[in-house]
Amino acid sequence: xxxxxxxxxxxxxxxxxxxxxxxxxxxxxxxxxxxxxxxxxxxxxxxxxxxxxxxxxxxxxxxxxxxxxxxxxxxxxxxxxxxxxxxxxxxxxxxxxxxxxxxxxxxxxxxxxxxxxxxxxxxxxxxxxxxxxxxxxxxxxxxxxxxxxxxxxxxxxxxxxxxxxxxxxxxxxxxxxxxxxxxxxxxxxxxxxxxxxxxxxxxxxxxxxxxxxxxxxxxxxxxxxxxxxxxxxxxxxxxxxxxxxx
Numbered sequence: 409x410x411x412x413x414x415x416x417x418x419x420x421x422x423x424x425x426x427x428x429x430x431x432x433x434x435x436x437x438x439x440x441x442x443x444x445x446x447x448x449x450x451x452x453x454x455x456x457x458x459x460x461x462x463x464x465x466x467x468x469x470x471x472x473x474x475x476x477x478x479x480x481x482x483x484x485x486x487x488x489x490x491x492x493x494x495x496x497x498x499x500x501x502x503x504x505x506x507x508x509x510x511x512x513x514x515x516x517x518x519x520x521x522x523x524x525x526x527x528x529x530x531x532x533x534x535x536x537x538x539x540x541x542x543x544x545x546x547x548x549x550x551x552x553x554x555x556x557x558x559x560x561x562x563x564x565x566x567x568x569x570x571x572x573x574x575x576x577x578x579x580x581x582x583x584x585x586x587x588x589x590x591x592x593x594x595x596x597x598x599x600x601x602x603x604x605x606x607x608x609x610x611x612x613x614x615x616x617x618x619x620x621x622x623x624x625x626x627x628x629x630x631x632x633x634x635x636x637x638x639x640x641x642x643x644x645x646x647x648x649x650x651x652x653x654x
Contacts, residue, residue, distance in 0.1 A: 418442055420610060420649045423474055423499070423596065423624040424637045426465060431636045433468040438639040439646045444499040444622070445469055449487045450478025458491050466495065474499035480524055480570055482506075482540040489513050499622075501568065504559070505539030511563030520622070522568035522596050523559045525552075527577040534569070534584065552587040559593070566594030566622065574600035575608065585616035598624040603641060607648050614652055 426432035426445035436443060447465055452458035466473050475492050477484040485506035492500045493513035500521045502510050507523040514521070525534040528549045536555050537548035550558075556567060569584050581597065588595040595618045597609050606625065613621045629641035 419614070419619070419653060420621045420623070422642065422645055422649070423622050424629065424642055425476075425626050427630075427634070427636045429464045429468055431639075432465050434639040435637050435642045436469040436472055438642040441470065441472070442646060442649070443642065444472045444474040446474040446476040446501070446624075446626075448476040448478040449484045449491055450476075450481055455487060455490050455494075458487070459494050462491070462495055462497075466497070471496075471498055473497040474501060476501045477503070480538070482538060482543050485509075485540060492519070502564075503538040503540075503543070504536045504555075505542060507559060507564040508562035517563070520565045520594070521563065522566045522594075522622075523562070523564045524568045524570055525555055526570060527572065527580050529577075529580075531579050532583045534580075552584050553591070556587055556591045556593050560591070566596050566620070568596040568598055568624075570624075571599030572597055572601070572609075574602065574605050576600070578612070581609070582612055582616065585613045585618055588613075589617035589619070592619055594618070594620040594622065596622040596624060598626075600628075601625045602628040603644060606645055607652060610649070610652055 422439050422443040424435055432445040447462050449458050475488050475497050482503045485503050489510045500510050504523045504525055507521055510521050524538045525536050528535050533549045534552050534555050535547040535549055567588055595613050610623055629638050631638055
């Protein structure tokens with residue numbers, strides 16, 4: 409099974425949720441492989457159940473699996489690390505304080521591991537108190553440059569900036585994008601991204617010079633009746649990516 413992400417030669421890769429193995433396969437094909445499919449540990453009662461099921465997703469998508477928390481739930485941090493150790497997925501979602509554990513248990517540097525940090529309302533500062541205990545305390549607001557360096561110390565690959573609420577934190581996002589570009593670090597904008605604002609958000613990161621961008625597009629492209637991510641919308645998003653990259 410291929411471990412190294414097959415999208416790392418590209419500058420932009422989609423991250424969308426998969427509601428079933430069939431939905432994952434359809435979205436993978438719609439993006440022509442330039443996507444990782446999010447499967448949430450929160451949806452499973454045990455590690456074994458998650459591992460057994462997620463292996464099926466890996467099989468049909470060339471291991472384009474993104475092991476997720478579940479709406480950034482910090483209480484899923486340890487389960488994400490344990491499951492990822494066994495599965496060796498292409499992508500792992502983590503709260504800030506869980507990055508080091510995930511990287512150590514993975515035992516390699518190829519898997520992308522993001523670290524969740526949140527907007528603060530102050531340009532140039534992010535909240536890194538996103539762990540199980542720290543998220544229940546007053547926010548820990550640090551310069552974005554320091555937050556990135558901390559992630560690098562822990563073996564992280566990219567900043568997961570969440571919740572963005574679309575373009576509500578545009579100036580903060582621009583500062584995060586510049587810092588990521590300056591550090592040669594990846595960026596994963598997350599929260600409130602839609603078909604309408606996707607291009608503008610991704611373009612900000614591209615213009616800043618970010619090396620690799622993994623935008624998460626979740627609820628806005630999910631069919632409310634079936635719970636499936638709409639492959640036709642994934643195809644539209646991939647078309648936008650091709651336009652952005654020219």
